[in-house]
Amino acid sequence: MTLVIAGGGTAGHVLPALAVARALVARGHASGDIQFVGSSRGIEARIVAEAGFPITLLPGRGLARRLTPANFGAVLGLSLAAVRALRLVARWRPSVILSVGGYASVPCTVAAVLLRVPLVLHDQNAVPGLANRLAGRFARASAVSFEATPLPRAVVTGNPVRTEVLAADRSPAGRRAARQALGLASTGLVLAVFGGSLGARRINEAVADLVRTWSPGTELTVYHVVGSRDWGSRDWGSRDWTSRDRAGVAWDGLDYRAVEYEERMPLLLAAADVALCRAGGTSVAELAAVGLASVLVPLPSAPGDHQTANAGALVQAGAAVMVPDHELTAERLAAELEPLLG
CATH class of the missing domain: 3.40.50.2000 (Glycogen Phosphorylase B;)
Known part of the structure; x- marks a missing residue:
């Protein structure tokens, strides 16, 4: 079974993702079967590799909250990253894609929807981020940290904490x-x-x-x-x-x-x-x-x-x-x- 964990940018997204990956390894899954996909701008470039998991870094950056010229470049970068993510997911044929949010999750969530790979979301916050809000309608389940988090098909799992x-x-x-x-x-x-x-x-x-x-x-x-x-x-x-x-x-x-x-x-x-x-x-x-x-x-x-x-x-x-x-x-x-x- 191959699992893709997509997302990152900050430690707040990456550390729970690593906690999930380590829990799966403890249950007998091979670390090589867990593929991380993140951003070349994010902290995941360092800490995921140091944790011993394979990671692929894609281009792109987050959108500004107001309309600026930089957003056009961000959209272009995320679009190019989505094309690469489509190729990766088609090659890996994962059983499921786990999105932990952040702009770095967008390319793989797009690939999951287009290639009909089961998608599961995890959101660390009481109010979900934009990436997970947009992906929510396509997800099989949404793992949330707070009961009031408004995502479709939500299951309260809490926020995974490092061992x-x-x-x-x-x-x-x-x-x-x-x-x-x-x-x-x-x-x-x-x-x-x-x-x-x-x-x-x-x-x-x-x-x-x-x-x-x-x-x-x-x-x-x-x-x-x-x-x-x-x-x-x-x-x-x-x-x-x-x-x-x-x-x-x-x-x-x-x-x-x-x-x-x-x-x-x-x-x-x-x-x-x-x-x-x-x-x-x-x-x-x-x-x-x-x-x-x-x-x-x-x-x-x-x-x-x-x-x-x-x-x-x-x-x-x-x-x-x-x-x-x-x-x-x-x-x-x-x-x-x-x-x-x-």
């Missing part, structure tokens, strides 16, 4: 071990800050202001995954930029660590007391899986405002607080963190 995240040990001994592995103090509180591979500018700015104005007394480690977009904007690893407003007590009780990207996210989730992050479907699923309290700042430009809907599920469950992006300041962040950090 290494599921294995994160948040027992006292497990947390001590995770902190030791990350080089953090075994005592005190840990705030994990992350915003995806690119990072989140509003979160980065609020955390920078919080660090500059930190009041000494509470033992707190801020582990800040800055992301590639803002990493070059200052020397995050230096204490110079943080100490200007701190009158000689800049680091009393505060340990600030900054990295551009963190490959060991399961360790960070195990080590932390609270997370500060966006509310993408994969982030929300992983926070829920490990039971980590969080302050969620939904991305306001997310299509269909799906991150607000994602965050609402954790807020309703009492597992998170939500702060609108335009309201996030150092003062608001400190007020929200204080009760969570105890």
Whole structure:
């Protein structure tokens, strides 16, 4: 049996796809029978290959949400990718195509419809993306992460979470071990800050202001995954930029660590007391899986405002607080963190 997994662009699409692929391998399917198809612009180019699965990369990019000249080029690129996808699917003759969404899924979903290959969708968010909304009428089933997700023939499966995240040990001994592995103090509180591979500018700015104005007394480690977009904007690893407003007590009780990207996210989730992050479907699923309290700042430009809907599920469950992006300041962040950090 050959399975094609189509989609990508961001880790939020790719990581659940990898979780499905690994689960199939654990059930006895050969990894070589699972063919990934993604975008040459996406993160899947690296992480799928590193996971040991074959992947074919097609040209194309996503459409802008407003009419721009660049959209004509995007449509042309996706059309050329669809022609290539037709040839690939005709050659592979897969039993099923799984679309995990994103613009990178479009060529293979077109091929599935034209070649009458069974199509299954998976959407990670409470509000489905454009690619899955368009493909929904043609799908045999739609695996969704939230009960209210409006896709045809929906089955609530949840959002597949990586086995290494599921294995994160948040027992006292497990947390001590995770902190030791990350080089953090075994005592005190840990705030994990992350915003995806690119990072989140509003979160980065609020955390920078919080660090500059930190009041000494509470033992707190801020582990800040800055992301590639803002990493070059200052020397995050230096204490110079943080100490200007701190009158000689800049680091009393505060340990600030900054990295551009963190490959060991399961360790960070195990080590932390609270997370500060966006509310993408994969982030929300992983926070829920490990039971980590969080302050969620939904991305306001997310299509269909799906991150607000994602965050609402954790807020309703009492597992998170939500702060609108335009309201996030150092003062608001400190007020929200204080009760969570105890």
